[in-house]
Amino acid sequence: MKEFKVKIEVKLKPVVLDPQGKTVLQALNNLGYAEVGDARIGKLIELTVSDGSAENVRERVNEMCMKLLSNPVIENFDINIEEQNA
Amino acid sequence: MKEFKVKIEVKLKPVVLDPQGKTVLQALNNLGYAEVGDARIGKLIELTVSDGSAENVRERVNEMCMKLLSNPVIENFDINIEEQNA
Numbered sequence: 792m793k794e795f796k797v798k799i800e801v802k803l804k805p806v807v808l809d810p811q812g813k814t815v816l817q818a819l820n821n822l823g824y825a826e827v828g829d830a831r832i833g834k835l836i837e838l839t840v841s842d843g844s845a846e847n848v849r850e851r852v853n854e855m856c857m858k859l860l861s862n863p864v865i866e867n868f869d870i871n872i873e874e875q876n877a
Numbered sequence: 878m879k880e881f882k883v884k885i886e887v888k889l890k891p892v893v894l895d896p897q898g899k900t901v902l903q904a905l906n907n908l909g910y911a912e913v914g915d916a917r918i919g920k921l922i923e924l925t926v927s928d929g930s931a932e933n934v935r936e937r938v939n940e941m942c943m944k945l946l947s948n949p950v951i952e953n954f955d956i957n958i959e960e961q962n963a
Contacts, residue, residue, distance in 0.1 A: 794914075800921055815922070815946070824941055826934075828880075828925045835886055835919035836901070842912050855910055860901070 794875040795840045795848050801861045801868045802833035836860055845872050880961040881926045881934050887947045887954045888919035922946055931958050 803809050809831045816830040842848045849872055856868045889895050895917050902916040928934045938956050947954045 802921065802923070818945055819924075819941060822941075822945060824937065826926050826928050826937065827941075828927060829923075830925075831923045833921035833923070835888065835921045837888070837915075837917045837919070838905075838913050839915035840912050841914060848912075851910065851912065855905060855908075855913075859904055859908060 792841050792843065795842065795845065796873045796875055797838040797840055797848060797852050798871040798873075799836040799838070799852065799856060799860060799868055800833060800871075801836065801856070801866050803831065804865055804867055807865045833866075845874065848872050878927050878929065881928065881931065882959045882961055883924040883926055883934060883938050884957040884959075885922040885924070885938065885942060885946060885954055886919060886957075887922065887942070887952050889917065890951055890953055893951045919952075931960065934958050 812829075812831040815832060816827060819827045819830065838852065840848050840852070842851070849870060852870050852872070856870070857863055861868045898915075898917040901918060902913060905913045905916065924938065926934050926938070928937070935956060935958055938958070942954045942956070943949055
């Protein structure tokens with residue numbers, strides 16, 4: 792059994808409006824950061840997973856994302872898997 | 878003036894309790910994903926920035942993180958800057 796660090800980036804699909812991002816953008820512009828033209832906010836999920844192989848981990852984490860961690864109707868996700876050295 | 882894609886990962890410091898992560902962990906375990914041992918939730922912020930150089934961008938974005946985008950008392954942040962091809 793190996794241990795893996797899994798990093799999942801959950802982002803709204805580009806066509807979906809992001810009111811939280813718009814608010815952050817406005818706040819940054821108001822603070823004087825006029826160089827910022829767009830802001831979008833997503834989620835970062837970090838899991839520690841014990842499993843036999845990275846392929847297994849990817850398959851299972853993909854399932855977790857579809858079922859629980861993201862809303863596939865409006866969000867995309869990226870999965871990054873790193874094996875931990877014991 | 879160049880355009881940069883900036884990706885900021887905001888994570889709770891390791892010593893700070895993460896109740897949202899604990900809830901996600903419990904939900905995953907309840908769904909049958911017993912291989913997941915830990916879960917932590919952070920924020921992912923993506924900015925589009927127009928500026929002269931990547932060094933400038935890093936300095937300004939670092940400031941934005943300290944002032945608005947993160948809570949430096951309980952959170953760490955990582956900044957990743959990529960120049961966009963026109």
